[in-house]
Each structure stands twice: as structure tokens, then as C-alpha cells.
Amino acid sequence: MSEPDWVQHAIWWHVYPLGFTGAYPDPGPGDHDLRRLIPWLDHVQRLGTNGVLLGPVFASDTHGYDTTDHLRIDPRLGDDAAFDDLVAAARERGLRIVLDGVFNHVGPDHPRLLAARADPGGPDAALFRHDDDGEIAVFEGHPGLHQLDHSRPEVRDHVVEVLCHWLDRGADGWRLDAAYTVPDEFWAEVLPRVRGRHPGAWFLGEVIHGEHDEIVAATTIDSLTQYELWKAIWSSLNDGNPHELAWALGRHDRFVAGGTVPQTFVGNHDVTRLATRLDDRRHLPLAVAVLCTVAGTPSVYAGDEFALTGLKEEREGGDDAVRPAFPADPGTLPDGADPDGLALHQELIGLRRRHPWLHAARTEVVEATDDRLVYLSRGDGDALRVTLDYGAGSWDVQPA
Template sequence: MSEPGWVHHAIFWHVYPLGAVGAYPADEPPGPDEHRLRRLVGWLDHVQRLGTNGVLLGPVFASSTHGYDTTDHLRVDPRLGDTGDLDALIAEAHDRGLRIVLDGVFSHVGPEHPRVLAVRADPAGPDARWFRHDDDGGLATFEGHPGLLALDHGRAEVRDHVVEVMGHWLDHGVDGWRLDAAYAVPADFWAEVLPRVRERHPDAWFLGEVLHGDHAEIARATTIDSLTQYELWKAVWSSLNDRNPHELAHALRRHEGFLAAEVPATFVGNHDVTRLASRLTDRRTLPLALAVLFTVAGTPTVYAGDEFGLTGIKEDRFGGDDAVRPELAEDPPPGADLDVLHHHQELIGLRRRHDWLHRAHVEIVHVDHERLTYRSHLDDHALTVTLDYGDDHRAPDWRLEA
């Protein structure tokens, strides 16, 4: 495992900046003179009160719409402000002891990227080498999305560019990178690029977005430090909705296998999925989901707003992500459930006091049709957790072993 030591203690608050500051969607997009990114500075005290100690930022680089159609990796999105605003956010976070991780969209770019425009103007020009092409010779798209053009990761120009971009912002003080759609990029690309970045920034952390697959093989082949644990995410809410503790028990056994190669990034919500409070058919089960997040191995992440029990349903349509990426103009936001906030604080406090849980092994102690008991343990430490799937949906019970 290559992750830097500081990640052993990390618990992230994940925020989608363009939405959180009201920059997208917006009838009139704000300009750089509004410095909207600095509004997130006002949330850093909340991040501390919550108990989290890092901020995972969604896209902050120049783009045309939602942030994932990048037009310039070396420029802050003008709707958010400028480089000075990002530098200020990094400095304010570090002053509070908070880590900052950026979202690196390196699998594709947007249709208004200067190199895309150059290829449109001259298909035989040198910029054509930067992109994959379909059978008809046109620019290939990322997963069929016409607004996302796929980069050619076999090209030295693309590899050098990503090394440059990562190093540039690490020089500005960020602590790591989330690698968007890492699953869609050849493993040998990451295996070359990441060691080059680590030469100058050995303390940087790299989180790869993967939806499925063999975690051990992906981690080995790419050298990515941590991979998103979607299997566990799905099993948590699905098992609670179906009242099927056996589903979660199976996922926890799988989770134990992933730990042989890397410490997965665990979550019960993010910017791409329906919020937990909307996903669960019985809101009373929400504390059980949180108990799993904070008492099994992994690097946990709380998606901004989930700690207040906010609702939001993702839909498969244009603009279908907007409901789960709202503006966060007030602390607490309208509709906040402070009981849910207190559940988060209690469990995050438990996790902070027992950071050995980061790499703890998990074993199933008992499972039947109404109850699941598992034991997280490492060396002389152990924590036994019982989840009640019965009609009463009692709060999770846990017991520490000396």
C-alpha cells in the first residue's frame, strides 16, 4: 500500500463547488469578479464541527457547463473566481488542519477546449494526436456523451500534460487528486503518470473512481492509492430497504478482500447518486447506514448536505444531477435535520478516537433475517457492531473491546 501516512486519519467532506455556490445551474452565470469560490471558506468551520478533517472538492477548473467538460486544467473556472480564490481556500483549510483534494478530470475534455476547436478547424493538424477517434475518423466521445471528447492516453503529450497539471496544483498546496472516471483510462497510463508526480510530491494521495471490477488488480496495475467502494455503497442502502442483512454481510466479506491491496474510499452518498435520505425507504434506518460507513475499514467521505439529511433524487436526463448538487447558501441549509447531523458527529467522533479502524479487518459474527453483527479489529483493538433490521429499527449498537 502506497498511501501517505496522513490518510490514515482522513475523513472527507465532499462538495460540488459549482452547485454549492450557486454558479451552476444559474440563469446568469457569475463572473470571476464575484469570487464565489470563497463562499466555501465559510463552510470550513462547519467541516471542523462535523469532525471531518479534509475537503474533497468537485471540479474547479474552467469548463463550459457542469465542470466535467473541462476547457483549461490550469485555470480556475471563471464562474468560481480565479487562482487567488483557490489559493485562499487552500490556505484557510490548511490553517484549520484540513486537507484539500481536487477533482482531476483527465479522461476527457469539453467541446470548447482549445485543442478540440483546433481539431475541428484542421482535422489533420497536430492537436488531433491528443484525442481518440472513432471508425469514421471523427473525435471519439466519452461513453457516448457528445459533450465529452475522449483523450488518447497512449500519447506522450497527454501523459506529460496530466503530470504537469497535477504538479502545478500540488505546488499550490493541494494534498491529493480524485481521478474522475479512472476506470475508463488504461492502467498503464496511471502506472506511468502517478509515479512521476510522486517523485516531486511523495505525500500526495490519489483516489480513483471505479464502479466495479477487481480492486486488487486495478490497484496493482495502476498504483492508485484508493478506489471508490461502490459495492459497499449499494449493499448498505439496498440491504436496509429489502431488510436483508445477508446482502450486507456478503458485501462486508468482499470488502475485507479489497483491503489486501488498498484501503477503499467509502461513502453512502456522492454527487453522482440519489441522496441517502431519499434512497432509503424508511428514514429510521439512516443511523444504521452511517454506522457501517464509520465502523468498517476505509477512507470515509460525507457528501455535503447528507449530514443534514437533505433529500435529492438523481434522474437520467439532462440536468438530472441538479437535485443532488444544490446551492448551500446557509448553515444549516433549509430542511436540515439536526438529529441526522448529531448522528454524523457522534459516529465521526468515534472514528476519530479509533483511527485504527482505517485498516481494520472485518468478520461476520452473526447474521439472520433480522440482525447483523460484525467485528472490526486490528491488532489488540476491536469494535463489535450490531445492526437491527427488524420493525423497530433500533439505533445501532456497538461495543469496544480493550
């Protein structure tokens, strides 16, 4: 297990800044810069989380994943001073910061891309992948996302520079967007170079599926997004099928046994919110109970602690409903907030923090019936027995 020691205690509050501050897609009047997050850091503490996993904050054309300058804060979110103020405010509260880096592709107005188009035979053109027809390749069919050529030394050097630049400025780690489509050998070369300068940095790779232990071994990425467990949690509850979750927990346990602790979640900026996804809202506490009682580095997507709703749709602007603007004052709850959801999260996150060994716990399913799942989580000589009653919509955690 290569991750830094501090990660054992990390529980993230995950936020998409461009949406949260109201900077995108339709900026209204007022200030949208990163300092608007500072008052919410007290909420992060009250929730029980101890770090902020930021979505994209770098210069881009639209949603943040079409980067135009990795070394500049998006002007819609302020500037370097705004970033520095946010980091300083987090440090004052003992909170860590992780940034979201898009290194698979760049946006259509990236200066090197514009230069490559202006001179297809020039040096900038060599920084990008090309299709068989000679056109610069795009990511998963998105015309505004142009893929870098990760075999090029210049690309590797640039990514090392970017990662270190923001770690130097106070970040604690990086989420590596679309890590699954970048060659393993790219990360295997880049990340050790960065760790040589920042040995305490943590790297989270976005993957959709696959063998976590094998991917970590090949890339040296510390942790990977656990989409398989995410899907099994809500699908199992909707279908009334504890056996599906039991199977996924067994696979999850195998990853942990292989020496890698995944990043766990029941919601993020790319998926329909849990309160919308679940057919029966009584099951929401069961999903959060799983998140907080199995191995992983958990994250709570901003607003899920209030049981906010939001449907992701496969269309232009289809992410907007799960990335809404939040009030500037955390004393004002977001529209549709459920205070009971906040109390539930505080209770279960508190339990998680009292048992830090859960980070790398081994999980054993001891009972799976048509409407009930019981599992044991063990570590450091301690154990918890977790009971999920699908029919009653209830959960229970007891020492074992």
C-alpha cells in the same frame, strides 16, 4: 499499501463547488467564487471531518466535467487568488484539500479540441481518440465529452504537469474522474512521476466495480471508490436483507487484506441522496454506522449530514437535485435540514476518530439473520462489535 501515512486519519467532507456556491446551473445574483466555502470550513471541523474533497473547480462550459482549461480556475468560481485563499483558510484549520481531475476527456470548447476540428490532419487531432469512422470519440455517449488518446506522450506529460501544478499550489491529492476508462498503463506511468515530486500526495480513482487490489496493483492509484459497498448498504436495508451486506463486507475485507483501503461513502454528487434512497428513514443511522465502523477512507457528501433529500434522474439536469446551492452563512441551515442528522454524524465520526485503526480494520461478520447483522472490526490489538437491528432501526457499537 502505498498511500501516504496521513491518509489513515482522513475523513472527507465532499462538496460540489459549482452547485454549492450557486454558480451552476442557474447563477443568481451575488458572488459564487470559492471563498464562499471558507465560512463552511468551521462546519467541516465541527462535523469532525478533517479534509475537503472538492468537485471540479477548473474552467469548463457547464457542470465542470467538461474541462476547457486544467490550469485555470473556473471563472464562475473566481480565480487563482480565490483558490489560494481557500487553501490558506483550510491550512489554518488543519484541513487538507483534494481536487477532482477529469483526464479522460475534455469539453467541446477546449482549445486543443477546437484546433483538432479545424485541422483534422494537424498535430492536435492526434491527442484524441477516434472512432472507426474517423470522428473524435466521446465518453459513454455524451456528445460534449471528447476522449483523449492516453497512448500519446503529450497527453501523459500534460496530465503530469496539471497534477503537479495544483499540488505545488497547496492541494494534497486528486480524485481521478472516470479512472476506470483510462488504460491502467497510463496511470502506472503518470502517477510515479508525480510522486517523485510530491511523495505525500494521495490519489483516489473513480471505479464502479472490479477487483480493487488488482486495479491498484496495475495502476498505482492509492484508493478506489467503493460503489459495491455503497450499493449493498442501502439495498440491504431497503430489502431487509442483512445477508446482502454481509456478503459485501466479506468482499470489502478481501480488498483490505490485499493491501488497498477503498474510499467509502453512502452518498456523493453522482447518486440519489441517502435520505431519499432509503425506504425507511429509521435506517439512515444504520447506514452511517457502517460507514464509520468499517475499513476505508470515508467521505460525507455535503448535506447528507443534515439528512437532505435529492433524487438523481437520468435526464438533462438530472443531477441538479443532489447538487443544490447552500446558504453563504453556515449558521443558516439548508432547506430541509434535520439537526438530528448532524448530531448522528458528529457522534459516529467522533467514534471513528477515536479509533484511527478502523482505517485499515479487518471485518468479520459473526451473525446474519433475517433482520439482524453483527460484525467485528479489528485492528492494532483493538476491536469493536457492531450490531445493526434492521427491524427496530437501531444500531450499537461496543468494545469487543
